[in-house]
Amino acid sequence: MSEVADAKFAPGDKVRIATANPPGHRRVPTYARGRVGTIERICGAFPNPEELAYGFDGLPKRPLYRVRIRQTDIWPDYKGSDKDVLELEIYEHWLEKA
Amino acid sequence: MRRPNDVGGLPAGPIGQRGHEPEPWERLLTALVSTVGPAKAKINCVDEFRRAREDLEADFYNSLTYFELWTEGFINLMEEKGVLTRAEVEFRAAAIKDRSKRTA
Numbered sequence: 001m002s003e004v005a006d007a008k009f010a011p012g013d014k015v016r017i018a019t020a021n022p023p024g025h026r027r028v029p030t031y032a033r034g035r036v037g038t039i040e041r042i043c044g045a046f047p048n049p050e051e052l053a054y055g056f057d058g059l060p061k062r063p064l065y066r067v068r069i070r071q072t073d074i075w076p077d078y079k080g081s082d083k084d085v086l087e088l089e090i091y092e093h094w095l096e097k098a
Numbered sequence: 099m100r101r102p103n104d105v106g107g108l109p110a111g112p113i114g115q116r117g118h119e120p121e122p123w124e125r126l127l128t129a130l131v132s133t134v135g136p137a138k139a140k141i142n143c144v145d146e147f148r149r150a151r152e153d154l155e156a157d158f159y160n161s162l163t164y165f166e167l168w169t170e171g172f173i174n175l176m177e178e179k180g181v182l183t184r185a186e187v188e189f190r191a192a193a194i195k196d197r198s199k200r201t202a
Contacts, residue, residue: 021099023099025145025148025149025152025153029104029106030100030104030106030107031106032106049145052143052145052146053145053146053148053149054146054149055143055179058145074107075107
């Protein structure tokens with residue numbers, strides 16, 4: 001795990017993925033928007049791919065987190081175990097404290 | 099805006115699981131795309147290339163195979179960057195087609 005000095009969230013924190021729908025090349029899948037999960041780890045800080053997608057340098061680097069969400073919190077009719085989780089890597093600017 | 103690749107959770111048919119050997123042109127395209135990539139000519143970056151594919155109109159996107167998607171995205175991106183035009187690609191493709199017809 002890389003050190004990210006100014007990371008806003010720490011492992012274990014509860015977060016909500018933004019419900020926003022801004023124009024541009026956004027990679028957060030629609031099904032994940034608005035869902036609440038837990039920070040599983042800080043992956044590091046990386047150039048923002050939403051900027052890289054249009055030829056900019058993507059700086060400053062943005063903290064990236066692995067967010068763990070219960071499958072039953074994503075799919076209302078989920079048939080598997082209620083212990084099943086999905087982990088998504090989401091940049092900090094898509095997350096808010098839940 | 100929901101892009102054509104963002105289909106998680108939408109109703110869909112069964113997924114085709116059968117693999118196939120890549121066609122020669124698909125291998126060529128893969129080589130070409132990586133040659134202009136970040137480590138080499140720095141003309142293309144992976145995030146731009148992905149955006150160029152996912153910019154395609156949904157019906158068109160869904161009508162294409164994987165490497166056809168690559169082709170369309172790549173041409174658009176190279177045109178956007180002023181490296182080449184679609185007309186140049188089509189002209190060259192027609193010349194190759196013509197040559198292979200004559201030598202067949």
